[in-house]
Amino acid sequence: MNSFENLGLSKAILEAISELGFENPTPIQEKAIPVLLEGRSDFVGLAQTGTGKTAAYGLPLLELIEQEEKLPQALILSPTRELGIQIAEDLRLFSKNILNLSVVNVYGGASIDDQIRKLRRGAHVIVATPGRLLDMIRRRAVNLSKIEYLILDEADEMLNMGFKEDIDEILATTSEEKLTWLFSATMPPEVRRISKNYMTDPVEVTVGTANATNVNIEHQYYLLNNRDHYNVLKRVVDYYPDIFGIVFCRTRKETQEVAELLMKDGYNADAIHGDLTQVQRDRVMRNFKNRTLQLLVATDVAARGIDVDDLTHVIHYNLPDELEFYTHRSGRTARAGKKGISISLITPRDERKVKNLARKLKVEFAQVKIPVGEEVCERQLLNFMHRVQEVNVEETEIAPFLDGINEELKDLDREDLIKRFVSLEFNRFWEYYKNTPDLNMKSSTQKRAIRASDRGDSNEDRMFINVGKKDGIDVPRLLNLIHKQCGVRGKNIGRVDLKGVFSFFDVEKQYTDEIIKGFAGAVVGGRTIRIEISGDDPTQSSHRKGNSPRSGGSRSDRGGSDRRFSDRRSSDRGGYKKESYRDRKRKSEGSRYSDRKRRDA
Structure with a gap:
């Protein structure tokens, strides 16, 4: 294997990384560092999470900085403050033997005045989240005209979070002569477009397969009833007494609720999400890194800056909607060549999603039996x-x-x-x-029986709403829309299925009427919202029949079926006229939400 000494790094850098325990470069470092040290070309680096991408661009960048020039020469854009903080900390450690080199971190949630003062004292490298940096540019608090190197770290996530317009505005203030380096764990089409729009003949290096997961990760899933999510989580944690991992939830509220339940039940756990102050986030991360915490409950966005070694498990409390999110989540474990386990807690409706993930990622998902009480006690003993x-x-x-x-x-x-x-x-x-029940759910072969049982025993209704992915809707945005319109909180919403121009979600039956009444006559982005109780199969267009006040309309006197797009006139109950597919599509395309995803989460 090659060594760092053979990559062209200076003695000052080599001594610093040696003290940090760096022995041999990872594949992405070995391929990227010699190219970037030349400082001649744009660059695209694709590698899995946990393979050392920060050092791959950070080490050559520090070699190229002119210390005598007290102007910002390099800008590193990060999607989240956690990741930005980690990058800045790493750069300071790498450059500890380089005198007078200044790295300034710019991110939301901290005093902007303090950050402006640090920039005015002189900064060679700025590590920033797009939102806060754009705020400083508009205040004329930072000058980026002399930037020679622009690094887009976690480029796929910046696009997922809706930062494209911010990036465009930031880049308009930088020099056209700069070099752009893009690093990402996945390469969706949006990232490919970034490389075409912002780069000139970039050198591209791919380590492993694009969008692939770490081969050292074992992928498992547990099949369960939706109501048993928390109990199964506890049972899994108890079954692995030495677990040190992250539990991923889909919303900030769910993250906080799960963490509070775990703490109440005596587990060493805490939450990290966008509603925490920076002081709170720093405290949680400090406790997690020194292993005072055994479990960190996190949202996808907040977890992007977590760089902690030796995680044994990643637990998906809910499966993410995007392939890239699963890759990033799972990549928190099995870092630096070690092994790890990625566990998904799924209901029967998620089985198809697991199969799609397995096919696209080319990995095997093993269905694992939920341990019964006796097995947990044996493992603990x-x-x-x-x-x-x-x-x-x-x-x-x-x-x-x-x-x-x-x-x-x-x-x-x-x-x-x-x-x-x-x-x-x-x-x-x-x-x-000793008296706890078996929480294992039947497999997909029993789905019909499960659905029949659900109709009789479930306390949830399946709802249809005529907005979906093509309207810019994701799960957090849909939950926020429901809460804003009806006052029903995310904790009362179950499974969500997002389609192109419509979506389905489960809600506790006691809130069904509130949701239907709350959306009656509602208009979002110029579109009249339609919501009603769906049938049991989300892939079918038929709805539950019968004259129910929850359905938003009644069957015709002639016994006609209650079709999804039946011809109805506007009424006080929120019905609306039948539209053609072309009209619906035109409305959909003209009513994109302008608000971006969580900024600087």
């Missing part, structure tokens, strides 16, 4: 015995207490002593798990 064997005995310190201990235990024989000793750990788990 064996783990306890392993800890007993591995414990470090402080002979000198414990010696003064041994006589008293022996006296206290003198009436117990060896077998009785072992039983009592083990029971201290065993009893608390057995007490909880």
